[in-house]
Amino acid sequence: MAPGSSRPRSRASTLVALLATATLLITGCSAQNNSLAEQANAGDNKNYIAGDGSVAEYAPGTRSEPVDVMGELYDGTTVDSSQWVGDVVVLNVWYAACAPCRVEAPMLQTLSSSFAPEGVRFYGINVRDEKSTAEAFERNFGITYPSFVDRDGKLLLSLTSYVPPQAVPTTLVLDRQGRVSARILGVADESTLKTLIADALAEDGPAAPPNPSTTAGTDDAS
Amino acid sequence: MPANPSSGQTPRQTPGQTAEDAPGQAPDQGLDSRPDQTPDISVSSLSAGEMLRWVWRQLTSMRTALQLLLLLAVAAVPGSLFPQRRANPAVVTQYLKDNPDTGRWLDRLQMFDVFSSVWFSAIYLLLFTSLVGCVLPRTKAHLKALRSAPPRTPRRFARLPQHGTIVLNGDGAGTPGPDPATAVKDAAAILRKLRYRVDIRDADTATPSVGAERGFMKEAGNLLFHTALIGVLVSVAIGGMFGYRGQKLIVEGEGFTNALIGYDSFSPGTNFNPDTLTPFALTLNDFEVRFNRDEQATYGQPLDFTARMTVQESPDQPAEDRVLKVNAPIGIGGTNVYLVGNGYAPVVEVRDGEGNIAFSGPVPSQPTDTAYTSTIVIKAPDANPDQLGFVGFFLPTAVVNSEGLAFGSDPDPFNPRLNLNSYYGDLGLDDGTPRSVYQLDTTDLTQLNGRDLAAGGIVLEPGQTYELPDGRGSITFDSLKRFVALDITYDPGKIGALIFSTLALTGLILSLITARRRVWIKAGATPEGGTTLEYGLLARGEDPSLRNEATKLEQALSARWGITSRSDEQKKPLPSPDTPQHI
Known part of the structure; x- marks a missing residue:
């Protein structure tokens, strides 16, 4: 079985193809994965998965179904997402000892106050803290919007069907129909979040948009 | 490289044998499949294409594959000498803090990420390529060998490691012995019963013969072994690409949702997509630890850890109670939850x-x-x-x-x-x-x-x-609670790895227990009008049991005809190592 002249060439090209495929498979990972891998390798015991600050805005046609979630606030009130129809809602996942959450807390409070006249609802989703710890955080940062207690992760579980929150903090913007219109993984930038909320406000609601004109002038993020 | 290391066999090889024998050559190199007959050309005279061909032949030789396999094992050693990020990144961070100088260099050499390091991957990929490049032509050759007839009957049986002659002179009571054609036909039937593939040739001549071959399962097992090895490598790679592993600590009464947000730490596979996490939820209802209180010597040592959990496999499924123990993970879809600490x-x-x-x-x-x-x-x-x-x-x-x-x-x-x-x-x-x-x-x-x-x-x-x-x-x-540390892993390649490693073992056993043998029996006439049956056996490699096979064959032949006389050329002692004995 003397080697034929054509066979080794085809073998060599097979080798090249294999190596190329392998390289592609090995290097074909996304930015979020790189951030995840970096965090995994950091070994800093920070005990949360941080976001890389990536922002995803979903065009109306590509959005998920309206979010259908229910949860309990720290004050004991039960809140159902059906109560949100017609309003833009901002959901922020946090807990007190999470360093990036502490960074963005003042900004969230500012935005929640400034968008209050337009009926934008802000809710925190606290994934770890007991009531008094959460209240200490709210007192410390002067947070006035309420937070869901989600220590068992039930609210998060139902949210994963729409857009999974993939980091602490994660900020979600829901449009007037309750669909996720934007997601920020990691510390939210004030002007970015402001724009995202303003964009959602500018859209029409499901049936009769409550205040279609009030959004004008809010989209001033540079 | 020696000019022709297998030259010892060439004198005996008839041209017709070459093609079918190729896959079985160089048997003393263990599993080597290829004839090591690359002509001794000096490297400088090789053109680029020839060079590539030469490299490819080297890479795909089974010797290289075995060396790579060994190298892979050696390369895994630092993985147990140094802390690995994949196992516990915090230990690595501490190590770097404690040994800033050596640690920096070790880190550059990827000693803390051995299994994803460039050098480990290189060995892995070369091994993979080598196996593929070896198995494919070998399978082709084996299929061809399966279809072709046993090799030509050699002219001189004396060169075979086991050979002998039986003389059929009739029973001495006047009944003549069988004629050569009948004798060969009967011999073929006996060989068939011994599970040989037989081929009668020259049936109409004065010296009809039968060529027989058995033990194709050896090569089939060998191929299965190597193919399954590729399967194991692919499965492990799939696990590494699409799998993930995360850690979460839950205090009694608390829960966990399988979303990135729920994890304390998380290591993704290279192609992991965070949107694909199975959305399940766990709650730790209570955790019970039993310590030994009966025996003095092991007093206070843990006997049993039981975590009672409520598991909701997906948002729209009802919750159910499950028990989690050490080495008894809870499986949810393809994800396994292990109890690793408390x-x-x-x-x-x-x-x-x-x-x-x-x-x-x-x-x-x-x-x-x-x-x-x-x-x-x-x-x-x-x-x-x-x-x-x-x-x-x-x-x-x-x-x-x-x-x-x-x-x-x-x-x-x-x-x-x-x-x-x-x-x-x-x-x-x-x-x-x-x-x-x-x-x-x-x-x-x-x-x-x-x-x-x-x-x-x-x-x-x-x-x-x-x-x-x-x-x-x-x-x-205020009070005291217990917590459990969970390892949540998803490895889509695990089942594949299990199946392929089982197949690899099966193939290895098959190839080890199957003996590959060739037998030729040639009939001839004695001057006295009797019939001689000359037989010769050949094994691949050194095979001490070939002698038993020869005895068995001789007994079967003798029993068939009630032998009257034998030739004195009986079973030779075991061949000395330098005796050429390749098939």
Whole structure:
């Protein structure tokens, strides 16, 4: 079985193809994965998965179904997402000892106050803290919007069907129909979040948009 | 490379044999499949194409594959010498801190990421390529060998390692012996019964013969082994690409949702997509640890860990109760939840200088020995006017020695004590820097309590409260809970790896227990009008059992015809190692 002249060439090209495929498979990972891998390798015991600050805005046609979630606030009130129809809602996942959450807390409070006249609802989703710890955080940062207690992760579980929150903090913007219109993984930038909320406000609601004109002038993020 | 290492066999080889023998050559190189007949050309005279061909032939030789396999094993050694990020990144971070000089170089050499390092991957990929390049042509050759007839009958049987002659002279009572054609036909039937593939040739001539071959399962098993090895490599790669592994610590009464947000730490596969996490939820209802209380020698050693959990496999499925034990993971879809650790989480309440509760809840401590002597760090970042931090240890059963030092004497919480030092100032969390929850960075903190300070250390029993000096707040040890540390892994390649490693083992066993043999029987006439049956056997490689096979064959032939006389050329002793004996 003397080697034929054509066979080794085809073998060599097979080798090249294999190596190329392998390289592609090995290097074909996304930015979020790189951030995840970096965090995994950091070994800093920070005990949360941080976001890389990536922002995803979903065009109306590509959005998920309206979010259908229910949860309990720290004050004991039960809140159902059906109560949100017609309003833009901002959901922020946090807990007190999470360093990036502490960074963005003042900004969230500012935005929640400034968008209050337009009926934008802000809710925190606290994934770890007991009531008094959460209240200490709210007192410390002067947070006035309420937070869901989600220590068992039930609210998060139902949210994963729409857009999974993939980091602490994660900020979600829901449009007037309750669909996720934007997601920020990691510390939210004030002007970015402001724009995202303003964009959602500018859209029409499901049936009769409550205040279609009030959004004008809010989209001033540079 | 020697010009022709297999030249020992060439004189005997007839041209017709060459093609079918090729896959079985060079048997003393173990599994080598290829004739090592590359002409001895000096490298400088090779053109680029020839060079590539030469490299390819080297790479795909089974010798190279075995060397790569060995190299892979050697390359895995640093993985057990140095801490690995994949196993525990925190240990690596500590190692780098402790050995900044050597650590930096080791890190550059990827000694902390052995299994994803460039050099390990290179060996892995070369091995993969080598196996594929070897198995494909070999399978082709084997299929061809299966279809083709046993090799030509050799002219001189004396050269075969086992050979002999049987003379069929009739029974001496006047009945003549069989004619050569009948004898060969009968011999073929006997060989067939011995599970040989037979081929009768020259049936109409004076010297008809039969060629027989058996043991094709050896090569088939061999091919199965190597193909399955490729399968194992592919499965492991799939696991590495699409799998993930995460850690989560849950205190009794708390839960976990399988979303990235729920994890304490998380290692994704290279092609992992975070949107594909199976959305299940777990709640730890209670955790029970049983320690040995019966035997003196093993007193206080853990006997059993039982975590009772409520599992909801998806948002729209009802929750059900499941039990999690060590080495008995809970499987949810393809995801497995393992119980890998446990400890105590004292429930504490911290009040700040303004009298408000700044922190309240269970704080997992890290056990450091079998008595569950645990280190603990409590942070109250929302305390005002200053943030408060506590560091110390928790003892489930505290005993104070004569020097006033407390130590843990039992893993069960018979006499739980929280021993703490306290600090106030800046915990360093507010600027967004990730901080270890198990360490207190005291750079910007001022110590309030400690053994060396006037205020002394803080010692708390459950239910007790300690007022911090200077009215800076208080800390209360409310109660005690246990926590479990979970490892949540998803490895889509696991089942494949199991199947392929089973197949590899099956193939290996097949190839080891199957003996590949060739037998030729040639009939001829004696001058006295009788018939001779000349037989010869050939094995691949050195095969001591070939002699038994020869005896068996001879007995079968003798029994068939009730042998009257034998030739004196009987079974030779085992061939000496230098005797050429290739098939």
